[in-house]
Amino acid sequence: MNINIVFPDKQQKAFEAGVSVAQAIAQWRNEALSSAVAAKVDSVPVDLSFVLTRDAALDVIDVSSREGLNVLRHSIAHVMAHAVQDVFPGAKVTIGPSIEDGFYYDFDYAEPFELDDFAKIEKRMKKIAAADYPFIREVLPRAAAVDIFSARGEDYKVELINDLPADVTEVSLYKDGDYVDLCRGPHIPSTAKVKAFKLLSLAGAYWRGDERNKMLQRIYGTGFADEAALAEHLALIEEAKKRDHRRLGRELDLFSISDEAGAGLVIFHPKGMMLRYLIEDWERKEHLKRGYDMVMGPQILKVDLWKKSGHFDHYRENMYFTEVDEQTYGIKPMNCLAHMLIYKSKIRSYRDLPLRYFELGTVHRHEKTGVLHGLLRVRQFTQDDAHILCMPEQLNAEIRAIADFVNYAMGVFGFEYEVELSTRPVHSIGSDADWELATCALEGALKDNAIPYEVNEGDGAFYGPKIDFKLKDALKRKWQCATIQCDFTLPERFDLNYIGPDGEKHRPVMLHRVILGAIERFMGVLIEHYAGAFPVWLAPTQCILLTVTDKHIPYAETVYSALIDAGIRCEKFFDNEKLGYKIRQAQMQKIPYMLVIGDKEMEAATIAPRARDGSNLGALTVEQFIALVREMCEKKKG
């Protein structure tokens, strides 16, 4: 019997039923087979060994595609697990997927693995690759699969199979050599395609991601189609480390975190504080343009208020408390309470709404020691926080305005971001109806504005669902910055109301929102984003005066005064060193403009600016330079 196969270029070919995908591809385009790792039959991913028995559309999954790379990495993860079991008999396998930059596999083994073991495992992996074991897929009834894994002592695989939904009657296994794994597939045709890989790090990870479960040992690795791509990736990791904000924070003297002061507490040095001031100053103005009122609440509030808000019941673990005159006060972990009190301080009319209270509010949260991370995860931080109190019918427009604000702000800094909608968590307050309303309001606004998003089930705040905006750091870790949270509960708990057009009391709705999120975190991501080379408007030092010799100092001093007078952030570097040395120092400090002053400049009453990118701007008068800097700041360029 003949079957018709349609190839990606719409070409149709007839084959005898029973032909494998690999054979079909070979007859279509022989060269396509060498870089193919798997295929899709009528959009369903399959192995190259899959047998075609009826008419179908065939797609090739090439290793050069994202999908193909994932298949390869997943197969490398199998090879690694195979090698680990060879090197460490008795190690139990659990799960091992491909991830964005590679793969990992989690093992349960009595002894801790060490970094030194990587060489042994890699060596073994190379042997497995050289053996050219085909990946063989087998489909069996789940009971038979349970028997196989039980016999091999693979308790975790047995658990995985037993937890499958009842309607799943068969499962697929993949074998390479004497290694067997439970796996959906597809896989590369044989271990010979495993050519370029490297094991990278070791970590603990809870079984099924639940901290109540046993901690397993995770090995992270990465893999590519060839050595060149691997080397490129490893070089990229090195580059990313160079722009790590913790390293740049020290090198550029922006901030420090001191054991003596305490973990997770940031100490801003002059340059870091200047950067922070510039961001905050910009942000205040942007808020005033958008109808926000600046407010400020106290740092500590009586514990009864935290009980009223629900924080004491649901957030106590993260809060710090202190005693004042035998009364317990909670150090604020959020800024909303004072804002509620401001609202309540007088009778509100529907004509007053929406009210938008903005505060650069400093909060303290007790974060577990293991999570602290430079500026990105700290125990004291300042949020660019606002609470918007409005009528339910104003909700959509307000959410839309915030999303626009976020989009504008991210555009100013040149950030790409991802959006997530986080729904009701297990521990939460409020009625089902309110959660439903709030979630719909957020989702509706996202849909109305055609903002692409993913749903993050159960990840909302305890008082309401939220829209999260996530930025990536240099090492591609995602960090939540902006967030919009919809809250029907706190207005209820605080009995907030407004007088409607009908003369009756009504309940307002509250939006909690931040644009940059935590200033500290945002700065951390920002430092990495710019690799420390801040645009002129944000650069703590915008220019530095470099004298060629000592005799140019008096003239350079007059230039300095003129620049400082004009509000330009300028430094002097008049040391008795060669110009090349000073250029190098300024370059390493990533200062936007180096202003060279020698004989020529002194005579012509000019300066010779050299930009950070190495270009010379030619002789400029001080006035011309001031105008240039002002223009760059205005346009937020450079």
Place this chain on the structure above:
RNA sequence: GCCGAUGUAGCUCAGCUGGUAGAGCAACUGAUUCGUAAUCAGUAGGUCCCCGGUUCAAAUCCGGGCAUCGGCUCCA
């Protein structure tokens, strides 16, 4: 909080199996007065994270803490 690793001069790192510490850069001093990414010479700098233990003797071995790093869980 959990798993693993690490903690030596301001920074980056040596210091083998126990015999009380070194390099480069930075800093400081002097000489040099120099034109677009490192001038030369000299000087100084350390409770070897902290506390306890073993030992004639601990940076080194053991125990406990703290902190950092990579993850997990959690989160702005």
